[in-house]
Amino acid sequence: xxxxxxxxxxxxxxxxxxxxVCAVALWESAVRALHVPAFLVPPxxxxxxxxWAERASLxxxxxxxxxxxxxxxxxxxVLGSLVGLIFSLSRWLExxxxxxxxxxxxxxxxxxxxxxxxxxxxxxxxVSVSAxxxxxxxxxxxxxxxxxxxxxxxxxLFRLYGAKLGDTVLKLRLPSAxxxxxxxxxxxxxxxxxxxxxxEFVAGFSEGNAGLGITVLAAYRQLRTDLLFxxxxxxxxxxxxxxxxxxxxxxxxxxxLRAEW
Amino acid sequence: xxENIDLELTRGSFVALLGPSGCGKSTLxxxxxxxxxxSQGSIELTPLSSRPSAGSAIxxxxxxxxxxxxxxxxxxxxxxxxxxxxxxxxxxxxxRKPLADVELSDVLxxxxxxxxxxxxxxxxxxxxxxxEPELLLLDEPFAALDELTRQRLDxxxxxxxxxxxxxxxxxTHALAEAAYLADRALVMSRRPGKxxxxxxxxxxxxxxxxxxxxxxxxDQTAILYRALRAHGGFDDSQVGEPP
Numbered sequence: 006x007x008x009x010x011x012x013x014x015x016x017x018x019x020x021x022x023x024x025x026v027c028a029v030a031l032w033e034s035a036v037r038a039l040h041v042p043a044f045l046v047p048p049x050x051x052x053x054x055x056x057w058a059e060r061a062s063l064x065x066x067x068x069x070x071x072x073x074x075x076x077x078x079x080x081x082x083v084l085g086s087l088v089g090l091i092f093s094l095s096r097w098l099e100x101x102x103x104x105x106x107x108x109x110x111x112x113x114x115x116x117x118x119x120x121x122x123x124x125x126x127x128x129x130x131x132v133s134v135s136a137x138x139x140x141x142x143x144x145x146x147x148x149x150x151x152x153x154x155x156x157x158x159x160x161x162l163f164r165l166y167g168a169k170l171g172d173t174v175l176k177l178r179l180p181s182a183x184x185x186x187x188x189x190x191x192x193x194x195x196x197x198x199x200x201x202x203x204x205e206f207v208a209g210f211s212e213g214n215a216g217l218g219i220t221v222l223a224a225y226r227q228l229r230t231d232l233l234f235x236x237x238x239x240x241x242x243x244x245x246x247x248x249x250x251x252x253x254x255x256x257x258x259x260x261x262l263r264a265e266w
Numbered sequence: 267x268x269e270n271i272d273l274e275l276t277r278g279s280f281v282a283l284l285g286p287s288g289c290g291k292s293t294l295x296x297x298x299x300x301x302x303x304x305s306q307g308s309i310e311l312t313p314l315s316s317r318p319s320a321g322s323a324i325x326x327x328x329x330x331x332x333x334x335x336x337x338x339x340x341x342x343x344x345x346x347x348x349x350x351x352x353x354x355x356x357x358x359x360x361x362r363k364p365l366a367d368v369e370l371s372d373v374l375x376x377x378x379x380x381x382x383x384x385x386x387x388x389x390x391x392x393x394x395x396x397x398e399p400e401l402l403l404l405d406e407p408f409a410a411l412d413e414l415t416r417q418r419l420d421x422x423x424x425x426x427x428x429x430x431x432x433x434x435x436x437x438t439h440a441l442a443e444a445a446y447l448a449d450r451a452l453v454m455s456r457r458p459g460k461x462x463x464x465x466x467x468x469x470x471x472x473x474x475x476x477x478x479x480x481x482x483x484x485d486q487t488a489i490l491y492r493a494l495r496a497h498g499g500f501d502d503s504q505v506g507e508p509p
Contacts, residue, residue: 158332161301165326166349166397176345180336262336263377 047231052238055231063220067239070201070216073129074247077136078197082190085141089148089186093178094170099149110142114200118207127208132216135204140193147189151182183262187255194251198244217243268294268304268459273452275401278431280424282444284494285454291437294459295403298435299326325394327404331386333378333393339365340374343393350397364392367426384415391423395430404436408443417478420446424473441494445487446473453490455497463493 029049035041036048043051056063088106092099114135121131155178163173205218215223217240224233268290275281285291296302325346333342340361347357365371368388378386387407394402404423408416424447427434438444444451445467453463467486469477477483 156332158328158330159334162326162328162332163349165299165301165324166346168349172349176348177334180334263379 044228044230047234051231052234055229056235056238059232059235063217063235063239065214066217066220066236067243069129069214070132070198070205070218070240071243071247073132073204073216074136074198074201074243076129077133077200078140078194078247080133080137081141081144081193081197084137085144085189085193086148086186088141089145089152090174092145092149093152094174106142106145109138112138114139114203115207118204121204122208125208131208132201132204135208136197136200139200139203140197143192143196144186144189147185147192148182151185151189152178154185155181180262183255184259187251187259190251190255191248194247195244198240198247202240268297271459271461273298273461275433275435277400277433279450280427280434280448281436282448282451283435283437283454284439284441284444284451284490285459286456286494287439289454289456290459291454292405294454295326295405295435295437298401299324299403301326323399324401324403325397325399327387327390327394327402327407329406329409331378331383331390333386333389335378338375338377339370339381339389342378342389343396346393346397361392361396364395365389367395367429368392368422384411384419387411387419388422391419391426395426398430398432400432402432402434404434406437406439409439416440416443417446417475421473421475423447428471441487441490442478442483444490445469445483446478451490453493453497462497463490465489465493 033048033050036046047055088102092103117138118131118135121134125131125134159177159181160173163177168176201216202218202221205216206222217236220236221233221240224230224236271294273294283291283294293302297304334345337345340358343361343365344354344357347360348354352360362371362374365374368391370385370388370392373381373385378389381389390407394404408419411419420443423436434448436444436447449467451463451465451467452461453465454460455462469482469486
């Protein structure tokens, strides 16, 4: 890395890092100075030490939640892209089904979660489906928008040469749709973690590991606010890492396709 | 928008289509190519000979190069053959020849965003030539380029046509370009578009750079200019009205 590149990287990392340090210091000193009870707002030091003390069970919970969120997200990617593709091929199907796909976006997931337990049983499957329901719509919508946004003159070119539908989809529409699809995937990755946590609130009790959603509930019942903070923090970090992973992969792909964005 | 246009293209001729903006030149080209059909009235095309080899009998060069940004130069030119069912490797092999014809053999692996505007247009022309079309349609292909680049591309296009003698219809609004390139110039009126002049250009077959400044060239350009001026200038009755 050149000096210049190092400098730019530093200038990107330094300001948020500075904010973090200030916020943590402020939080710690305010809680101590005002004698706020630890079950209301624990100081950061208490959160950290609770996280360290419970590291084994927190790590297991993190993995469980990650599994639910990731499998739900992957299901969304596959099914959402497919549905977007099918909608793009038929106005008729789109008009008939899109309003009901929108239903997935507007349905209150907390209210539906008990149904998921009834249908899929408690545990990973219900959690995955919950993550799927919350994250699939942005993928459908962005895939559809991307496939529809093809330059009409390039469409003319393919028509002029009598391109078959399969060729038009594979060689023109899908590559043109990638920037928009990547946006959908990024939005969906964050939502999938939220969906998994909500799913766990209702459906998380099963044999084996409990996810972060269960950790939050259990810590709340025991007034272990420090542990609750640690679990919430981990859940956010999980969402952030999934988002970063998807962003990284999609920017690699976009660079390969030389897409403008 | 277009009215009673009866257009007979002699096989192997180079026809320039001139006219004011919005007169329907591009629309006429889209009708000829079959990309669009008239909303009213009809269009009758005498079909071109059916071709045994893979590829399209008609090729179209658009105003912008219209390349696929995710394909290299070679793969962009191979595209029409791939769409016709030629397998990828032989399509790429056959794409080398037209790229050599437009002197782009040394940038086969580059991507469109690494090329200048003139180079992208040459790739677009190579792509049009790769199917060895009988009819080549060009819609103001060089309008966005600077004057010298445009002249050089005109010279190259004329040389490619002399070598292959496919039928060419070239839409432009530049008089000198039409006179330099074509054997026959059609001038269209403003809307509703009609052909108001069908002129065989009296210029030598082999056109050199010096031709552009010769008296004969200026004479021929003047004929086109007068027709365009008479039928394509401002419509005074419309001045001041909203578009």
